[in-house]
Amino acid sequence: MPLDAPTYTYKFLKSHTVGIVGCPFSGGQPRAGVDTGPLELIESGLVQDIEALGWKVDFAGADTLVSPLVADGPDPDIGKLKKPRLVSNVNKQVAERVYKHAGAGELTVTLGGDHSLAMGTVSGTFKAHPDAALIWIDAHADINTPLTTPSGNLHGCPVSFLMGLPGTSKEEIPEFGWIEPVLKANRLVYIGLRDIDEGERKILKENNIKSFTMHHVDRYGIGKVVDMALDHVGRDRPIHLSFDVDAFDPAVAPSTGTAVRGGLQWREGLCAVEMIAETGNLVSLDIMEINPSISSTDNDVKQTVDVGRALVRAALGETLL
16 A cells, blocks of 8 residues: 655655666676666566655656767777776766756665666765765675776776775876765775675775675674664765665576675665665665576566565665564
């Protein structure tokens, strides 16, 4: 039965409205199919899910998904970075779309697409909410820089650009010069890490970035980990939650491009999002890296899309009772 209003009071919003930004983009990584994730979520009934929870939805329709999604001209590598101009161009559009919703006081939900899109989503959110914190739930830290990336795939680099780490400055890579270093280390926390590159491990330690790996989830339980994460970033800040579905164990979310064994279980992932929603501080949510082309059974895609829908509902106040 539809609710009359969202379960929680969302303290930093001006209205009970969800602004949906859909971005069918795969240019930050090499595997085709992740660009079809947003449309799968929409066609599965996501808008109806949101409305049933008492929210208004600001979404002009699937034909308004962010574009263009192809390079305007040649896009040679910059160092190791692949498709840098395309990734920059699309993310700039995403930042503008997210800011439009966030600046109007709406809760923004961005549907990816690969996780390079966080360059845009976080930029747009932090422009509207400069004091915000970023909670990043993912198997991967995605904090490689142009100097440390082993692959050159930009879905592994968004956090470094948002922090302005060495190798990402306007002088070094003017193609990404529009990205401001809005993110400070003390306003970033990771949950669920379990596949970290050597360069990233050094960056995390040198910048004293709070990181809860699956070891911490195993040791303390997801509830304690989320409490510690919220204590770290502060319980009076707006929160941007960026959730990569590969944070889940592949048995839970099989249709994703960089799956790693030993991830979050179904209830652990939902509990984390429920606890963040319960604070009333959530202002923006990313659901990233659903790739319907990666499946070994007919049920894999439906299962992974259902995970994405459940995460959105949890963020918007759905509870068990």
